[in-house]
Each structure stands twice: as C-alpha cells, then as structure tokens.
Amino acid sequence: MAGNIKKLVLGFILLGAIGIAPRFLGIISLNMAVELAIGALFAVSLNLLLSYTGLLSFGHALFFGMGAYVMGISITYMDGITLIPAILMGSLAAGLTALIFTPLLVRVTGTAFSMLTMAFGQLMYVLCIKMRGITGGEDGLTLFDMPLLSVPGVFSLDMTDPATLYYTVMGVVLISIGCMWYFTKTPLGGVQAGIRDNAQRVEYLGFHVSASKAVIFIISGTFAGLAGCLAAIFQQVISVDGFLRINVSFMPIMAIMIGGLGHFLGPVIGTIFLMFLNQMAMRYTDKVELVFGIVFIMVVMYAPYGIHGLWVKARIYWGIFRHRKGALGKEERT
Amino acid sequence: MNPATAMYIIQALHGLAYGMLLFLVASGLTLIFGMVGILNMAHASLFMLSAYLCYQVLAFTNSFWMSLFLAPLITACLGLLLERFFLRKVQAHGLGHIAELLLTMGISMVIAESVKSIWGTESLVISIPPSLDGLASFAGIHYPIYRLFIIGLSFCILALLVTVLYKTKLGKIIRATASDPGMVSILGINTPKVFAGVFALGAWMAGVAGVAAAPMLTVFPGLADQVGMDAFVVVVVGGLGSLLGAFVVSLTLGELNSFGVQFIPKLAPVLVFGFMAIVLSLKPNGFFGEGDH
Known part of the structure; x- marks a missing residue:
C-alpha cells in the first residue's frame, strides 16, 4: 500500500515536471524531449512483443515507417485534410499492415520470427525506394505545410510551434503508454505472458495461442505506426533511411535491452540512456555506431x-x- | 549459336556464379545454426571483412593466391575468438536466442564501423588476377574465366564439405552433435570443441566467399548488408539448419537475381523477398526445415 502511494506521488511529480518543463528548457532541449518521447513510445510498443510475448521483431521499422508514410502521403495528396484524420489513417494503416502479415507470422517462433519480420521490413524498404512516384524514392517526402491539428469550431493547434508540439506529443505518448500498460493488465495480457513462458501449456488450457499473438502483434504495430506519425510531424521529412532502415528497427531493441528486458518501463529508461549516449558520443567522436555497438555487446554480455x-x-x-x-x-x- | 540462346546461357552462368557464392556464405550460416542454434548476424560482416583483408594482403604481397589463402584463415581465427570469448559466455545467460541474435548484431555493427574507419567509406577496386583474366570461348559463347573459376572453387568446397560431413568419422560426430548435443557429450566427446570447430569452418567459408567475390563485386562498407540479406533469405527459405536447402535455394536465388535483372530490372530486388514470402506462407519452416528451433 505504502509502495503504491509512493509510486502515485512519484508519478504526479513526474507529470508536473513534464508539464512545466517548457518554461525552463531551451528549444534544443525541448526538441530532445520530443524525440525522446517518440522513441520511448516506439520502444514500449516493441516491448509488448519482446518482453511480454517473447517475440523478437527485427522489422518493427516497417510499422513505424508505414504510419509515417501513410500520414505523409495523405497530407501531400489530399487537400484540406487536418492532422487528426491523417494521424488516424497512418496508425490504422500500420495496424492493417500488421493484420496482413499476421497469418504468416503467428505460425513461426524464435529465430524464424525474427528473420521473417526483418525480411518484411527490408521488403518495404526496397519497395519504398522503388515506388518513386508515390513515396519520393530516396529523396523522401517533405511536409512543407503542416496542417493544423484541429477539430473545426472546437480547437486548433499549430504543430510548427515547439511548445505546442511538445505538449501534444507528450499527451499522445503518455496516453498511448497508459493504454498499453492497461492492456498488459487485462486477462489477454496475462495470456501473452503465458505464451512467452510455455505456449504449449497455454494451448492445452484452451486459449488460442495464434489468435492472441495476432492481436498483440496488431496492437504493437498500431502504436508503432502512431510513433511513426509523431516522428514525421516532428521531423517534417519522411525518408526511407530515417524511417524504414534496419537501424530504425534496431534502436528500440537496444533501448529495451539496456533498460531491462521484462520490465514495462525498461524501454523508457533505455531510450533516455541511448539519447544521453548519443549526445556524448557525438560530442567526443565521429564513430557513434562503434560506441553503440560496443556498449551493446557489453550490455548483452555483462x-x-x-x-x-x-x-x-x-x-x-x-x-x-x-x-x-x-x-x-x-x-x-x- | 542463336544470340538469344547464348544470352540465356550467359545469364544462367551469371546466376550460377552468384548462387554458388551465396551458397558459400549461407552454408556456413546454416551449419552454425543447425549445430549451435545461433543465427549469426555477424556472418555477412565476416564475409565483408575477408574481402577487405583480401585487398590488404594484395597490397602487401601482390599475390591473389596468397590472399585467397591468408584472408579466410584470419577470418576463421576471428570467428574462433568470437565463439570462444563472446557467444559461449552469452549462451550461459539462459536468455535463449534473443541474446545471441543481439550480440551478433552488435558485433556486426562494430565490424562495419571498424572497416569504415580502417579502409574508408569509398569502394575499393580489386583487379582480377592476370592468370584468371580474360574470356573463355566455347560453342560461340564468350564467358569471363574468373566467374568460371568461382563456380569451380565453390563446387570444390561443396564436395569437400559433403565428403567430410557424410563420409568421415568427424562428420558423423558433427551431425550427431547437431541433432543431440547432450547425448554426444555423455559419450565422451568434447562438444564445445566441436561447436567451436564448426563455427570456425563457417567463418572460413564466408572468408573464401569474401575473397572470391572481391574482384567480382566492388568492395564497400555496404557489402555485408547486400550479400547478408540474400544469405539470410537463403537460410530462412531453405530451412534453418538444412545444407541441402541452402544449396537449392542459393542457386534458385542466383538465377532469379540474374534473370530478374535481365527482364524486369526495376523489380529485381523485390523479386527475392516476394519469393521468400510465397515460400514461407506455404511452408513456414522453409523448404527443408524440420520444425521449430
């Protein structure tokens, strides 16, 4: 009980700190906070698969990129669209992509699952480069005039203003992470943990292993797509290298491993650590990837x-x- | 000969050369997987490293044969060290395949970055050795000797591999260890040593492929991604751990690539993954896969 109250107080302090941060932070720190929040959402969505179901996806960038591209394409080609339907379309498209792939993916486990997701991710990467007419190929899509985040007659927010963007992203990320946390506490969330530990036994108990895996895969994909949408709004440029490359899939895995496998907020801690490491590495050397690789090997080993x-x-x-x-x-x- | 037929034959030979190279990389990958249950993400990086080592040895000794001997040997030693000091320790954690995949991924990142900082990011051109330069002519078809050499070399290694695996006592031990390491260990055989040997063998074959590929493909830091992706497709589609599957699918992929570039150049890269998606949707464990690992 005392632990719960402690956690609650800690949560409110954290919430308050997030709320008043823009008053004290400069624009660079504010942008870093936004990037951090987006990375954390992406990593938490992958964590649903990795920690809670024991499935290592090497192609999560597929959904991240899918969300971003569908949102970008709808903004570019549909006149007068506001941001809310665009974001919804992006996230749902990511979820739909997950739905299309699930019949294949739920049939395999372990290394084959990782390889299959990686291959689908690469397939999308190659396709996006080749479909120059829609996706802009290697140049990517640039969102020159970002539409307003508005419901006509109720409110309207300008996403190019850093503080507004900060509050919007923080709000969306916190709500999404809350939703995912709630999901892990539902009975279905419990079944996921059972599948991770012993899929055969869960099957004997009368649960549908494949269907449960499919549901969590779709949920995870949808939230990854949402993270992609937010990242696209933040960066205003959607490129294949920034959204679909294998490195993009790899970052959240690193965040999860560094933060702590099996813990819900592990990926958030890991993302903070990686941001910090990235800043440090960029300041002192030009070989960021080398630093990351070595840190990663150390983490896995020790x-x-x-x-x-x-x-x-x-x-x-x-x-x-x-x-x-x-x-x-x-x-x-x- | 009819030019159209000649074109078909040449394209088929191109496909065979690339397919055999792919097989050299993929067979190591699939052997290691079959034995230790590790899908070595750093395997393609070893392939690339060997290509760079080939460049370096060539710069020192000016002899292609010397680099064909030395570069794979160094790569194999490196593979041995990786297995002994990294993979074996991680296997004791009990995190299963996740830790191993991530560790080898980290190693591949380090290798890629090291290669970039040692040899630079621009692509290096390695000339074909004079003894293998030129065209061979038969029945009105002119074909580069070097590619024929690659095909021949790969078949020699394949023959060697099959002989060792299926005709010798060592091969019997290796195959037994792959199917039940615990039992073999009880019979008094040092299984970790066998694992290490197979890992080194896989690295050596990747090294040979790296040197053989160096003059044919350009040597650049993205080489590992390019060939590695195809090799993974081969291993997954052929069935994880199946040597026969790796052989069949390497050749199929080589031909697919070669004719794909000829007839539908824009969609050639998509073709490979499309092929994989179709096969896996019909057989989730690959052509010759034996179920879950």
Missing part, C-alpha cells in the same frame, strides 16, 4: 537484464549487506 536488472541485483546485495551487519551487531550484544 548485464543481460539491463539497468533494471542491475538495480534489482544492487538491492539484493544491499539487503544481504544490511542483514549481515544486523546479525553481527546482535552477536556483539549477546
């Missing part, structure tokens, strides 16, 4: 459960340490 795992371990050692001290004290007294 801290396989990431920062969260280290924290748990530290607490255990701290407990042992205190216990020993207490025991020693008693011995001295008697």
Whole structure:
C-alpha cells in the first residue's frame, strides 16, 4: 500500500515536471524531449512483443515507417485534410499492415520470427525506394505545410510551434503508454505472458495461442505506426533511411535491452540512456555506431537484464549487506 | 549459336556464379545454426571483412593466391575468438536466442564501423588476377574465366564439405552433435570443441566467399548488408539448419537475381523477398526445415 502511494506521488511529480518543463528548457532541449518521447513510445510498443510475448521483431521499422508514410502521403495528396484524420489513417494503416502479415507470422517462433519480420521490413524498404512516384524514392517526402491539428469550431493547434508540439506529443505518448500498460493488465495480457513462458501449456488450457499473438502483434504495430506519425510531424521529412532502415528497427531493441528486458518501463529508461549516449558520443567522436555497438555487446554480455536488472541485483546485495551487519551487531550484544 | 540462346546461357552462368557464392556464405550460416542454434548476424560482416583483408594482403604481397589463402584463415581465427570469448559466455545467460541474435548484431555493427574507419567509406577496386583474366570461348559463347573459376572453387568446397560431413568419422560426430548435443557429450566427446570447430569452418567459408567475390563485386562498407540479406533469405527459405536447402535455394536465388535483372530490372530486388514470402506462407519452416528451433 505504502509502495503504491509512493509510486502515485512519484508519478504526479513526474507529470508536473513534464508539464512545466517548457518554461525552463531551451528549444534544443525541448526538441530532445520530443524525440525522446517518440522513441520511448516506439520502444514500449516493441516491448509488448519482446518482453511480454517473447517475440523478437527485427522489422518493427516497417510499422513505424508505414504510419509515417501513410500520414505523409495523405497530407501531400489530399487537400484540406487536418492532422487528426491523417494521424488516424497512418496508425490504422500500420495496424492493417500488421493484420496482413499476421497469418504468416503467428505460425513461426524464435529465430524464424525474427528473420521473417526483418525480411518484411527490408521488403518495404526496397519497395519504398522503388515506388518513386508515390513515396519520393530516396529523396523522401517533405511536409512543407503542416496542417493544423484541429477539430473545426472546437480547437486548433499549430504543430510548427515547439511548445505546442511538445505538449501534444507528450499527451499522445503518455496516453498511448497508459493504454498499453492497461492492456498488459487485462486477462489477454496475462495470456501473452503465458505464451512467452510455455505456449504449449497455454494451448492445452484452451486459449488460442495464434489468435492472441495476432492481436498483440496488431496492437504493437498500431502504436508503432502512431510513433511513426509523431516522428514525421516532428521531423517534417519522411525518408526511407530515417524511417524504414534496419537501424530504425534496431534502436528500440537496444533501448529495451539496456533498460531491462521484462520490465514495462525498461524501454523508457533505455531510450533516455541511448539519447544521453548519443549526445556524448557525438560530442567526443565521429564513430557513434562503434560506441553503440560496443556498449551493446557489453550490455548483452555483462548485464543481460539491463539497468533494471542491475538495480534489482544492487538491492539484493544491499539487503544481504544490511542483514549481515544486523546479525553481527546482535552477536556483539549477546 | 542463336544470340538469344547464348544470352540465356550467359545469364544462367551469371546466376550460377552468384548462387554458388551465396551458397558459400549461407552454408556456413546454416551449419552454425543447425549445430549451435545461433543465427549469426555477424556472418555477412565476416564475409565483408575477408574481402577487405583480401585487398590488404594484395597490397602487401601482390599475390591473389596468397590472399585467397591468408584472408579466410584470419577470418576463421576471428570467428574462433568470437565463439570462444563472446557467444559461449552469452549462451550461459539462459536468455535463449534473443541474446545471441543481439550480440551478433552488435558485433556486426562494430565490424562495419571498424572497416569504415580502417579502409574508408569509398569502394575499393580489386583487379582480377592476370592468370584468371580474360574470356573463355566455347560453342560461340564468350564467358569471363574468373566467374568460371568461382563456380569451380565453390563446387570444390561443396564436395569437400559433403565428403567430410557424410563420409568421415568427424562428420558423423558433427551431425550427431547437431541433432543431440547432450547425448554426444555423455559419450565422451568434447562438444564445445566441436561447436567451436564448426563455427570456425563457417567463418572460413564466408572468408573464401569474401575473397572470391572481391574482384567480382566492388568492395564497400555496404557489402555485408547486400550479400547478408540474400544469405539470410537463403537460410530462412531453405530451412534453418538444412545444407541441402541452402544449396537449392542459393542457386534458385542466383538465377532469379540474374534473370530478374535481365527482364524486369526495376523489380529485381523485390523479386527475392516476394519469393521468400510465397515460400514461407506455404511452408513456414522453409523448404527443408524440420520444425521449430
């Protein structure tokens, strides 16, 4: 109970900090915060698959890019569209893509699943380069005039203003992460964990393993698409390299591993760490990828459960340490 | 000969050369998977590294044969070290295939970046050795000798591999270890040593492919992605761990690539993945796959 109240207070403090941050942060930090939030949403959506269902997708950029491209294309080719339907179309298109691929993907597990998702991701990457007429090929799409985020007669927000963008992105990301957290607490969310631990037993209990996997895959894809839409609004340029390349799929996996596999907010911690690392690496060397690769190897080898795992371990050692001290004290007294 | 027929034959030979190269890379990949259950994401990086090493050895000794000998050897040693000091430790974590995939991905990133910082980002041209330069003519068809050499070399290695795997005691041990490592270990065979040997063998074959490919394809930092992607497709479509599957699909992919570029150049890259999607939707474990790993 006390733990819950502590968590609640901590949550409100965090919320307050996010709320008043634009008053204190410069434009660069504000943009970093937006980028961070988008990365966190993307990573959390992948975490639903990786931590909660035990499926490692190497092609999550497919949905990220799908969301961004469909939104970008609808803005470019449909006159007078506002941002809300465009974002909805982007996210739903990502979900729909996930739906199309699920009949194939739920049949495989383990390494084959990873390879298959990677191949579909690459397929989309190649297709987007080749379909120059719609996607702009390697040049990508530039969203010159960003439509307003508005409901006619109710409100209208200008996304080119950094503070407005910040609040909108933060709001959408927090709500989405909340939705996903809620999902993991539903009975279906429980079935996912069962599938991760022992799919055969879950099947014997009478649950539909394939259908459950399909549902979570579609949910994960939809939120990844939403993250893609937000990223497109933020960057205003949609390019194949920035949205569909294999590196884009790889970033959230790194975030999850660094933050801690199996923990809901692990990817958020991991994204913060990666941002920090990226800034540091860019400041001192020009070989960012090399730094990332080495850090990544170190994490997999020496801290396989990431920062969260280290924290748990530290607490255990701290407990042992205190216990020993207490025991020693008693011995001295008697 | 009829020019159309000649064109078909030449394209088929092109496809065969690329397919055999692909097989050299993919066979190592599939062997390692079959034995250790690791899909080595750094395999294509080893292939690329060997191509760069070939350039370096050529610069020092000016002998292609020397680099064909040395570069794969160095690559194999590197593979051995990777297995001993990285993969084996990660396997003990108990995270299963996730940790291994991610570790090898990290290694491939480090190799790619190191290659960029050592040899630069521009593509290097490696000339075909004079003894293999020129065209061979038969029945009115002119065909580069070097590509025939690649085909021959690959078939030699394939024959060697099959002989060792299916005709010797060592091969028997390797195949037994692949199917049940625990049992083989109880029989008194040092299975980690066998794993390490197979890993080195796979790296060596990737190295040979790297050197053989160096004069045919240009050597640039994106080489690993280009060939690696095709090799993964081969392994997945052929069935993870199946050598026969890797052979059949490599050749199919080579031909598909070659004729695809000839007839529908715009869609050639899509063709490969389309092929994979169709096969996997019919057989999720690939052509010769044996079920889940």
